[in-house]
Amino acid sequence: MKKNHQFHLVDPSPWPLLISFIILNYTSFSVMYFNTKLVSPMIIFLLFIILIMFNWWRDIQRESTFQGNHTFFVMKSMKYGMILFITSEVLFFVSFFWSFFHHSLSPNMEMGLNWPPMSIFSFNPLHIPLMNTIILLSSGISITWTHTAMCNNNLNQTKKSLFMTVLLGIYFTFLQYYEYKCSSFCISDSVYGSTFFVTTGFHGIHVIIGTLFLFYTFIRLRMIHFSNSHHLGMELSIWYWHFVDVVWLFLYMTIYWWGK
Numbered sequence: 001m002k003k004n005h006q007f008h009l010v011d012p013s014p015w016p017l018l019i020s021f022i023i024l025n026y027t028s029f030s031v032m033y034f035n036t037k038l039v040s041p042m043i044i045f046l047l048f049i050i051l052i053m054f055n056w057w058r059d060i061q062r063e064s065t066f067q068g069n070h071t072f073f074v075m076k077s078m079k080y081g082m083i084l085f086i087t088s089e090v091l092f093f094v095s096f097f098w099s100f101f102h103h104s105l106s107p108n109m110e111m112g113l114n115w116p117p118m119s120i121f122s123f124n125p126l127h128i129p130l131m132n133t134i135i136l137l138s139s140g141i142s143i144t145w146t147h148t149a150m151c152n153n154n155l156n157q158t159k160k161s162l163f164m165t166v167l168l169g170i171y172f173t174f175l176q177y178y179e180y181k182c183s184s185f186c187i188s189d190s191v192y193g194s195t196f197f198v199t200t201g202f203h204g205i206h207v208i209i210g211t212l213f214l215f216y217t218f219i220r221l222r223m224i225h226f227s228n229s230h231h232l233g234m235e236l237s238i239w240y241w242h243f244v245d246v247v248w249l250f251l252y253m254t255i256y257w258w259g260k
Contacts, residue, residue, distance in 0.1 A: 007071070007073055007074060013056070013059065015052055015055060015056040015059070018052055019049065019052050019053075019056070022045055022048045022049055022052065023049065025041075025045055026042065026045040026046065026049065029041040029042045029045060030042060057216075061220070061225070064232070064233070065220075065225045070230075070232065075232045078232060078236070079232075079235075079236070082236045082239060082240075086239065086240065086243050089206070089243065090243070090247075092202075093199070093202070093203075093247055093250075096195070096198060096199040096202070097199070097250065097254065099191075099195055100195045100199065100254060100255060100259065101254075103115070103191045103192075103195065104259050110190075111190060111191065111192075115192070115259065116192045116259070116260075117189075117190045117191075117192050120185050120189060120190065120192050120193070121184045121185070122192075122196075122256075122259070122260050123179065123183070123256060123260075124260075125252070125256040125257045125260060128175055128176075128178065128179045129179075129252055129256040130252075131175060132172050132175050132176060132179075132248070132252075133248065133249070133252050135168050135171055135172045135175070136168070136172060136244070136245050136248050136249075137245070138168055139164075139165045139168035139169060139172075139241065139245070140241070140242060140245045142161045142162075142164045142165045142168065143161070143162070143165045143214075143238050143241050143242070144238075145157070145161040146158055146161040146162045146165060146234070146238065147234070147235070147238050149161060150226065150228060150231050150234060151228050152228065153227070153228040155221070155224075158221060159218070159221060159222065162214060162217065162218050162221060162234075163218055165214055165241070166211055166214050166215050166218060169207055169208075169210060169211035169214065169241075170211060172207055173204065173207055173208055173211070176200070176204050176207075180197075195255070196255060199251060199255060200251065200255070203244070203247055203248060203251055206243075206244050206247070207244055209240075210237070210240050210241045210244045213237040213240055213241075214237050214241060216237075217233055217234050217237045220233060220234075221234070
């Protein structure tokens with residue numbers, strides 16, 4: 001059917017209703033897990049979530065790459081949506097930093113009027129944290145190289161730099177896992193342990209999500225779904241990765257360095 005506008009009126013899709021129902025059940029089984037320790041329903045529904053995600057993304061990929069429904073105005077609205085999403089993520093981390101500064105600037109009697117609390121041996125910021133900072137800064141350079149190469153229509157360099165960024169993201173995740181394994185305190189060790197592991201843990205989850213986002217972009221790049229004038233999926237993944245980089249810099253300077 002012909003249309004006289006540049007906007008994409010989405011076709012009826014079963015995925016929003018299905019994913020809502022499955023996430024509702026996943027949340028219910030998560031609450032059940034705390035009481036029964038039964039993990040199998042959570043795993044089953046997590047597999048359902050992944051299956052629907054891939055099918056939903058497949059439909060969006062068809063609409064943008066093969067059907068040409070993502071016009072200039074559609075891409076512009078998607079960019080606004082991504083900006084709002086990243087803004088919400090920034091505020092999400094602001095709450096953790098707020099908690100950190102609230103307790104570190106005025107430690108109460110229960111913490112021994114000291115920060116870090118007594119018997120908490122914090123990490124040396126010049127060891128693994130500094131290494132992870134170098135890794136993420138390097139990935140920021142490589143992902144900028146990816147975007148520049150894509151804009152210059154150099155697919156060979158785009159693939160190399162994007163794959164390098166994915167490897168750096170995986171390397172960061174393994175180093176953070178090793179850091180957690182070597183930690184002398186846990187999430188139950190006063191407010192310091194809670195603040196440290198919740199903040200760095202959520203950032204680690206964002207790194208994993210960003211790495212998967214970039215890896216999916218790499219797969220699409222190999223299938224020649226992008227061009228120098230139409231690579232919105234790649235551009236949004238780059239925005240997300242820069243957000244992950246910037247959050248880590250604040251996290252390193254405050255929790256690892258200043259709060260030591």
